[in-house]
Amino acid sequence: MAEIITDRKSQITEKATRLFRERGYAATSMRDLAAAIGIEAASLYSHLRSKEELLNRICFGMAESFFRARDQVQSLQLAPPVQLRLAIEKHVEVITNDVNASAVFQHEWRYLSEPDLSVFKSMRGEYEAYFMDILSRGKAAGHFQIENEKLAVLSLLSALNWLYDWYRPEGRLQPHEIAAQLSEQVLNGLIKKS
Amino acid sequence: MAEIITDRKSQITEKATRLFRERGYAATSMRDLAAAIGIEAASLYSHLRSKEELLNRICFGMAESFFRARDQVQSLQLAPPVQLRLAIEKHVEVITNDVNASAVFQHEWRYLSEPDLSVFKSMRGEYEAYFMDILSRGKAAGHFQIENEKLAVLSLLSALNWLYDWYRPEGRLQPHEIAAQLSEQVLNGLIKKS
DNA sequence: ATGGCTAACTAACAGTCGTTAGCAAAGATA
DNA sequence: TATCTTTGCTAACGACTGTTAGTTAGCCAT
Secondary structure, three states: OOOOOOOHHHHHHHHHHHHHHHHOOOOOOHHHHHHHHOOOHHHHHHOOOOHHHHHHHHHHHHHHHHHHHHHHHHOOOOOHHHHHHHHHHHHHHHHHHOHHHHHHHHHOHHHOOOOHHHHHHHHHHHHHHHHHHHHHHHHHOOOEOOOOHHHHHHHHHHHHHHHHHOOOOOOOOOHHHHHHHHHHHHHHOOEOOO | OOOOOOOHHHHHHHHHHHHHHHHOOOOOOHHHHHHHHOOOHHHHHHOOOOHHHHHHHHHHHHHHHHHHHHHHHHOOOOOHHHHHHHHHHHHHHHHHHOHHHHHHHHHOHHHOOOOHHHHHHHHHHHHHHHHHHHHHHHHHOOOEOOOOHHHHHHHHHHHHHHHHHOOOOOOOOOHHHHHHHHHHHHHHOOEOOO
């Protein structure tokens, strides 16, 4: 089993992602991280400026992935129901593509400090607005029944975002199939029509 | 505005709940907590045995609330669709009743140490099984269309569990109304029928 | 061979962590 | 009045925190 050796910086980021996910950012020490790699804590600083730089890279890296997914979806000019299906599919793809980074993205962003924290929050808001826009246009066009759109968007995204905790790449279900069931559930609900 | 003075132990637990929610368990020090109350860190130990005891009380307190809600629902012997509506309503009620404790319950339980950690996880599994049972019976009776029940349960619960982050007691929507919209969304989906 | 770059090391800094020991004041009980 | 309990205090323990300084060994281009 040949180990794939990439550069140290990538190796550090990957191990940090795993540890931040497993123990949380605040509870992971630089010495923990160094030990997981097999070097001394001080040696990490040949490759990075601070612990927070790692968190930064992970959180904003995921944010960019989500934005890339959004841009792909928006470039296609689809009707709201089918656009929502695609948006869900792409969102699920991003999460399942790196479950550790997704977990850190979801839970540890609050340990960012200003000004990054504010930047992160506003990117998050922008991404929610993208889903909100799909729902609003769908409602206006008579496709969707939604009372409170904010509530709908946030519960919809939450129904997708736990996936990092459950998905296993070696598991039976492929991201595409997961996305299909979740879309079906979100769009048509649990109740069977007659 | 008269302050309601309860015993110190309750006051400490409440402040700890707020701080653990805002900063995370690992990033909240006993000195932070003591300062928020207006005493010295060492003085806390006249009222509790350890920091983890606080986390314990918060997490298992919430777990008991969820179980009480479940027991109320299960005592009523309802058909799956209406039982699910009630289960959602009660679940939302528990969350909105203490959003800080709910946040801690969702995010900080992993800092429990054994054997409590295992106990907590199994209680969580039991609660998921309660929802799973409703979906399974509903599917078997022909009320629900569900492909993968585990997927359905976890996304359903996730669609409810973010509420602690959004709900404001002083806000416009009452827990009951929130539960109603979420139930509608879960059961009938976003797509408008004909 | 020589100089410079890279990535590692050891040692240490100044601060924080949860927690304990020992003590003091106040209020309740006898 | 005397004693016990409660609840706070100061001081301190040993361990751990992120990070820096200074150094060294190996590699590459000259």
